[in-house]
Amino acid sequence: MRHKVVLYNPQAVFYTMPLGLLAVGSCLDPERYDVRIIDARLEDDPEAAVLAEIDDAVCLGMSVLTGRPIADALGILRAAKARRPDLPTVWGGWHPSLFPTQCLDEPCLDYTVKGQGETSFRELVERLVDGQAADGISGVGFRQNGHVVFTDSAGLEDMDTFPPPDFGLIPVAKYFSLKGRRQLDYITSTGCLFRCAFCADPFVYNRGWSAVSPCRLADDIESLWQQYNFTDLNFQDETFFTYAHRVAEISEEFLRRDMQFTWAATMRADQGVRLPEEIFDLCIRSGLRRVLIGVESGSPAVLERIMKDTTVDQVIAAAEMCARHGVAVIFSFIVGFPGEGNDEVQETLDLVKRLRAMSSRFETPIFYYKPYPGSRLAQEVTADIPRTLDGWADFDYVAGAAGPWVSPQIYKLVERFKFYNRFAWGPQTAWRVPLQMIARWRCQRDWYRMPLEKLVVECVKPSPRLS
Template sequence: MSRKVLLIYPKTGIDPPKPHAPLAFMDLADFLLKAGYEPVIVDQRIEKDWRKEVLKHLNDSLCACISCFTGYQIVNAMQTAEFIKKQNPQTMTILGGTHPTFFPEQTLAEQQVDCIILGEGEVVLPTVLQRIENQDTLDGIKGLGFKKNGQQILNKEFELVDLTESRTRWDLIDIEKYIRPSYGVDRTVIMVTSRGCPYRCGFCYNIMFNKKKWRTKKAEIILDEIETLYKEHNVQGVYFVEDFFFTDKRRVEAICNGLIERNIKIKWGSTQRADHMARADPAFLKLLKDSGCSYLTFGIESGSQRLLDLMHKDIQVQDAVVAAKKCKDYNITAMFTFMCGIPTETEQELRSTIELIDKMRDANPDAWISGIFQYMAYPGTPLYELAKEHGFKPPQTMEQWANYTYFQSSQNLPWITEDKQKYLKLLSYVTRFRFYNKETEKIADSLYRKVGLFVMRGISNVRWKLRYFGMPFELSLIDREYKKQSLAA
């Protein structure tokens, strides 16, 4: 009997020509291989005819596992499950990801879905596969939801996987299809070396999904993977997209020292917290720079201390300015992101965010302000409950959640009027055009876009200096361009 397992990553609706590697499936594959199974990854974002690729493996696969995140990926996940059921009704369809975890009943109610996995698949899936092979019942498996005699059976308690010895199986994908120019480097990939975060930001999924627990691979395994990518695939840059790379300072030091000792000359970056950067000592910052650290991303969110406390960010406003200055001192490119439209936010607090950005740019004129993004009430987060208290009406169906994207989310937020929505949307665009960096210029791949970028930056400079975000005449033009990119993706 074949021990093949299909792992299908659906399109998300905002996929660039070269997307990031499907790391979640590549990590899951390591556990499946160790258990004696044969994982096959089908990535719809790069497969021109993904249906043909699925059909090559469908009839001799134990099951088909489909990734499902809140947003437009839901549409493609449902269509994929429906396609599989039409081709082979006996194949078990299993959905995993954040949406099935946060909305298990809703997801399992879909006719084409046989099972859902809550939490991490590495813990649950090997047991499910063993039961399928033995034609045994699925009862009693933690973190699994399934249907039995027309009824939903949900075991909502799930366990977290031990990542200590785990590896990302780069050998199961065509790496060249995922190497892309990013962060000033032509050949960059993303990596995840740990999961979870010990902090408690109120807008983050981590509190529920990872239970505020941080887990990591061994530093030696991380270095082995980077060295292979560097020597065998000419990878020049790595960006760590995990929840919080800097959780354990000793681990970071071990990775940095390992990169230097192995003579791995890459540029690397990750997310960082402003308070960690503000406290960082010169020796640690020098080690980061010497090992190739060239890019750090900070989520500052607001210039209001009250809102930072409401969000449980556990940072001080001044930390943002100190972090910007330290990045300048050590020649590390810094990108900062912010939020607006948070429940209870006042006009003065929004102005405080704008004023903070100016202070940060004074401290570091090269700081990249990625944008002041409109808040999304995301399921499974503490602020989600606060949003509901202030009148937020969550989508009630999978179809409605599929349309819950950054551009439509404010329609469900009653404290944001239609005029305020346009105001906040324009503010977000103005911030991005006003403070874009050289990376943005590279994206302008045509004369039309280069001219558009030049014009929009000029308009945004004037708006920012005057603090005037009314009469948003440029919104329709920008929205049309973003829509074209989404349709192309």
Template sequence: MKVTFLNPPQTNSKYKFLGVVAPSLGIGYMAAVLEKHHIDVDVLDASALELTYDEIGEEILKRNPDIVSISALTPTIGVALDSADKIKQVKPDTVIVLGGYHPTFEYESVLEEKSVDVVIRGEGEYTFLELVQTIENNGDLRNVAGLAFHDKSDNSLIVTPDRPVIQNLDELPFPAFHLFPMEKYRILNITTNVATIITTRGCPMQCSFCSSAALHGHKLRRRSVGNVVDEVEMRLKEQNIDTIAFMDDTFTLNKRFVNEFCAEIKRRNLKFWWGCTSRVDTLDKELLQTMKDAGCITIFIGVESADQQMLEKMNKNITVTKTENAFKIAHEVGIRTIASCVIGMPEDTHESIKQTIDFVKNLKPNYALYSLATPYPGTRFYNETFKKNLINIKDWSKYTLLDPVLQTIDCSSQELRSIQKKAFLKFYLRPNYLIRQVSSDGLILLKTVLGVSRQIISKQTNGNTDYNKTNVNQTK
């Protein structure tokens, strides 16, 4: 059997806004497991290569796989299905498998598409391996845990039992990044030799909007320090990597792990830049200094809201005071910060949104991301908003965090769009902010900021760059 993994073209999302194009960890792990079992596999990253659907079809004909696996998030499910259609047109006998977050929770609607043969639900490494082996041996897919598909005899929906999550993450081979076009990846629109690494799966926190916990569960599973640093060292030596983004939900959740990781990095004398995500209640000055000494330059921090009642409704379990302290000590240590907040929760008001936008600006982060509240399938937030009939838009391509799909107590969807646009522009086009970026990070970073601002203007004014004429009823 020959297998091709397809990462579909990228749509608008927070990653595109931040200028992030990175290799898919999910595809990397699944490809590595297949390689370990001597299965012929390659990767077609249509997002990084900026391929059209016709070009995807040409590549599939050239590579001639028996099975094509397509990964899909909620906003990319449309392009994933369109890619599947194109593959079926040019090579009808190809088995099309969809996996990832969205197909896991929306497998019924996904399987309504004639181009999709099988959906993988949940963590895919061993499910996909067993699927390939079963197809190769003409076996019965009903015996493979973690699948959904239609029976060919009567078109009935078959959902096999859930597959248990992988408990020992150290047993997984490192992602097969050698199959990816590594020269095509970038962060903040700056081309760099970047790798993505994850050290945990699952999240014990209870944030209502968290899609990761919905997929991987609330029990935290962690790789060993030695296993993680072995991968770091391999990436540096074999793939000429100079930047690593740790993609954990909360990299700093366990301070002992972080301290041991940083100590091992220094013991092996590994030199590279890295960034990670964090919660404000997991940071202290000593930890941040340790991280900086080991090469950490940027932390993505979930601020979410400046309204304590809103934080409680999100089950965020943090305080505004802790948020202020986290940014204060990050500034003191000299680590760049990305502040992420969510506006447009159903209970949000004009006043609470304004409070949050002003609060983020006063935190003085290097970057700010004002996401619109987006209920993803599988989350408690989605279940609650769906039950209350609060979702205005069912077009999954709009579930990008940059398009309004809800409205609040006193803000319409259109108002939220205008508020978000004005928030971005007021943050990134402040003279003091631009001067600070030049002095601290140089002209390349300033160019990135201006590029981000142009993206906002172009996207949210439909190409009308005279954005001062846009009607904005209320901003934060």
């Protein structure tokens, strides 16, 4: 008899495939386990979908990001326990990795898993089936004799030792249709070697990094491409361009196998600058269409404070390389870092304008700083950080509102700037030409008062989405 394991992905914005659940679910031997992944984004009634599966399940696992997904996860968790109080429940993913103790304050939650979850979850499920305790399994938190205890975490394991993700566990075609394109999400590495002070990754993975080898990756991608006929591959790695030689090998494998799809991935500006032009060219020939570069700020002083370890010159050099090769780039920015001054915000807006003017394929989303838990910077602003699981569940990361570090004047300026900057250098269509001229005129002079065009456009057209 196969044991049923139910995995749940809470509500979220966008339709990125639930790669965390695919990773842990695929590590369970299919001969022994019947894995059911329920994604709230695909269900009319997610709670009913979970309750319909749990009666004969060994456990219910959930992947939990910080913020609103916690509220959804909590609702489902409590409903599941109300129906089956004996059902073991497990949370993994970023939030329980950062705050396992707070998570285990919730009586309906039995286990947390920290960081890379493949081996810990497989071993935990085996123990649950055998009715044994979780002692000795790496990176697990649970209650024992009325106390919360944590096992030690082993370092990152080599990703080549894990089975490839079994996309048969999710309705891939449904994601394609919700995304509006045949785009497959995939991850080839875990962790990140860098130390940015606003990011949770250094805390969760201790600046470790582990990746799938190029050949094994290409084998898996080839079989997925034959099976799902996707036209675009979206790599979700923190920094895909970590090693130039690896990226070159991956691109060569894609070309050798003559697979016809485009791909997109993340790149740091310093990695872009170091990347030999011929390797970038190889990437493009193998289908690279877009990179995402987290710039964060146009102010050298802020870049130093947040320990980004990249410079404005590197950003410009990477942008010139992409513009020369016709590669699209999403340059993402953050304003409102604690202590950031108006001049520093202006330096960011100036860099955004400069980048946008370089290519119509460049997008420059600007987010407002929110204290991402686990990061060094968040520890400096503890007064504004929630202290309980319910507090984090109310913390809205997605909504545009600025934090307490952004004055109302700066917020207004940035919101107006975002609008005019979007139209000033965006794609040209007949109806856009007059608006584009006005927007350029305004951006060139930094004059955003009486934003009548903004009011009219926002009434008729929603913001574009990034891909």
